[in-house]
Amino acid sequence: MNYILFVSNKESVNPYYVAAWKNLAVSNGVSESNIKFQMFSGTEKTYMDSNEVNEYCKGIVVNWMGQKDDKRVLHILKLAREKAIPLLAIFTYGNDKAIHLLTDDSADQIASYMDNGGMYNIKNLYLYLLNKFLKLDVIYKNPETLxxxxxxxxxxxxxxxxxxxxxxxxxxxxxx
Structure with a gap:
């Protein structure tokens, strides 16, 4: 089954993102396996297993506390490039707050959902990802500034x- 991979090391918000997805999946009748989560702790030094990013992965979203030079993020970026998977990584620190391997419009839309936060935007982020990358017939709304x-x-x-x-x-x- 095709899926989107959501990667984060933001321990304080990770449960929020997972809970929002489970609630949305149930209320919209989509499979919970359409979005998979890979959560790292802030001090964890492990790398993502390259087998977790397989031919069924149709997009990767990285929500990262830190800068883009983190070796774990660089590893994910390398996997995405090698396997030609669209990726957007958003960082908390540094001059470059985002890197992406997808169209500017999609990158801006995803970043706007995440920057604005809130349950409304997180749910619509997931709907947008399902629509754009998995081609599921779900309706999403544009991001709202809260x-x-x-x-x-x-x-x-x-x-x-x-x-x-x-x-x-x-x-x-x-x-x-």
Whole structure:
């Protein structure tokens, strides 16, 4: 089965990305194996096994805490080049925040989802990847810039701004 490989060493957000995918896969009726995760700890020095990147891998997204000269990332980049797999790697530090082996439009779209963050953008990142690289008939929405601050409500996809929250509280109080 074809899949997208998601690689990260950001220990604090890795569970968030995995949970968002599992939720999205169930709610959209797609196989959880359409996206595979390879998570590294910040201190781990192991390299990705080249067998994990096989002919069924149709794209690689790297979300990396650090710079592009990390040997583990360079190894992944080498594998992607050798096997002609589209790749986008986004880095936290350094002058070059991204490297990619795909069209500029796709790279910009993926980077925008990741830069803006939030459940809405992460879910649509996955839908975009499924649509563009696995050619699945799923609908994605463009990235949205989220507010810098707001109120988290679990039933909402995004952070709720103060005005929306206050309106919902007033409506709730009127119903009581």
């Amino acid at each position: 507010p810098w601050s707001g109120i988290y409500m679990p039933e909402e996809d995004n952070v709720v701004e103060k005005e929306v929250f206050l309106r919902s509280i007033i409506i709730l109080l009127c119903l009581l």
